[in-house]
Amino acid sequence: MKDINDVIINFFNDNATILFFCCNLSGQIKYTNRFTERLMGSDIIGKEISSIFVDFFNAFRLEDFLSDRDKLYLLNVSTASGLPQTFYFRFYRTGDSILAIGETDSEEMDNLRRNLIVLNSELNNLTRELHKKNAELKKLNELKNQFLGVAAHDLRTPIGAIRNFSEFLLDETRDMLQEEHVHFLTSIKSLTEFMLQLLNDLLDISAIEAGKLQLTTEPVDIVDVIKESIEITGIFAQKKGISVAYSFQSPLPFVKADPIRVKQVLDNLLTNAIKYSNSGTKVSIKAESVEGFVVVSVEDEGPGVPQAEMEKLFKVFSMTSIKSTAGEKSTGLGLAISKKIIDSHGGKIWLEEGRTVGARFLFSLPIAH
Amino acid sequence: MVNQNLIDDRLYGSYLSFLLNGQRNECHKIVKKLLDAELDIKDIYIKLFQRSLYDVGSLWEHNKISVAVEHLATSITEGLMSLAYPVIFSTDKIDRSAIITCMANEYHQIGGRMVADIFELNGWNGYFLGANTPYEDLCKMIDDKQPHLVGLSLSVYYNIKNLLSILERLSSAYPTLKIIVGGQAFRQGGKESLSVYANVQYIESLYDLEEGIIKDK
DSSP, X not given: OHHHHHHHHHHHHHHOOSEEEEEETTOBEEEEOHHHHHHHOGGGTTSBGGGGBOOSSSOOOGGGGSSOTTOOEEEEEOOTTSOOEEEEEEEEEETTXXXXXXXXXXXXXHHHHHHHHHHHHHHHHHHHHHHHHHHHHHHHHHHHHHHHHHHHHHHHHHHHHHHHHHHHHHHHHGGGSOHHXXXXXXXXXXXXXXXXXHHHHHHHHHHHHTTOOOOOOEEEOHHHHHHHHHHHHHHHHHHTTOXXXXXXXXXXXXXXXXXXXXXXXXXXXXXXXXXXXXXXXXXXXXXXXXXXXXXEEEEOOSOOOOGGGSTTTTSTTOOOSOOOTTOOOOOSOHHHHHHHHXXXXXXXXXXXXSOSSSOEEEEEEEBOO | OOOTTOSOHHHHHHHHHHHHTTOHHHHHHHHHHHHHTTOOHHHIIIIXXXXXXXXXXXXXXXXXXXXXXXXXXXXXXXXXXXXXXXXHTTSOOOSOEEEXXXXXXXXXXXXXXXXXXXXXXTTSEEEEOOSSBOHHHHHXXXXXXXXXXXXXXXXXXXXXXXXXXXXXXHHHHSTTOEXXXXXXXXXXXXXXXXXXXXXXXXXXXXXXXIIIIITTO
């Protein structure tokens, strides 16, 4: 029987995750278990029990803890690692010895908790670093937009002059020029027109990203805007042998919008539809009222947009793999600008998914009340 | 005009109670409300974060709360500090930088982080290296960033010998580098031991830091 008692005592001595102190009546530690030695250091024997408790304000008096055997005392103890730990203590007096037993969550739990704190701190530091880098990037982006804005603005005047002079020469001197020279001048005019479009788009993007897109909204008859847009873009369609058709729900409520900006969106969608359509096909525009919004769609019979490329369509400078049918150029900014404009109106712009032929772009604008 | 007295005793009492009970969302609501009211970030740091953590520390020292509760309150506060970052990091920068760190074996990092943030708030680049930073890592960062000053935070008094040893090595390796030192540990003494270092200055509070160091440049 004595052997079994020894086994049990030794087992608890080696394995129990409790603090166990046995000290004399003056508080000097005479005996501890293995866990205590591991946590507090092997030199614990002989120390005053009061020296292990962390309390900056009250002197530790052992007799204060002996009056009630059943009471649990929450006490923080200093450990060999330097980091204090919390235990719930009971104190017992037996003859000329005092026993102090401190319970806590398991050692493993304490370690987990400590590791969690370290990880949390690291996460917080990384979050701080991320915010710092983001702020730096935001400032760099603002600088880039300012640069773009200034550069585009300053380039627009001389390039506009080149476009006008090339147009003037074509109009006034065409009969005197060789065919090759006419071709050169036509190229100069066409390229400068593209450059002007690019500069205008860059100015728009830099203004939008700087939060300077100002909308002057009013009740607008969207049918008028669509017809106005078709008047100009229809000329290009006609040149390529593409027909443009439209149909509107009648009556169609007015939308709350900036007519100039909405026309910019329509011009862009119609130009794109014509750009990617073949001769003999049709571009259709429809408008109808749907749950508080007017939805406008622009549909073509071109090659459509591959599913994999749909996601990047409305991003700045994103180009798809689809080629225009007559070599027309694209700045890669038109749809990004259109999205910003429609978003700013509280509407939505999207491309219909799941089509096998052609592309159908739609946008919605809130109805004016 | 922002009411600078938004953090009165009543609001503070609620915040502290939420913090001690681990009610992160409630603490979040209070801080968000103060930020939305455009209260001075420094006031939020000092009158809410610092004050509450001092009180939490005191409760722990008096064995009123466990270490786990203290750690939870610290973690919550660290998370809440990031709510102010959009404001803190959007200030216009000046050509000044500071590296703030806690030394090896120093695990209480929140005070140091507050110091680094106050630098940022004043247009400095405030690099914060975090808790338990080895001396060699600090030196690498100093060589890399060439800061105008280095700040060392000390929270636990028994680490003071370690601090003095680091100061000795830093002063010898970087004789002209300005070093500031501060933290809760100095409540228990030790300020006088810093006087032997000509380039080391003790900073009592975040207000002192701003008035005496940052604005003085």
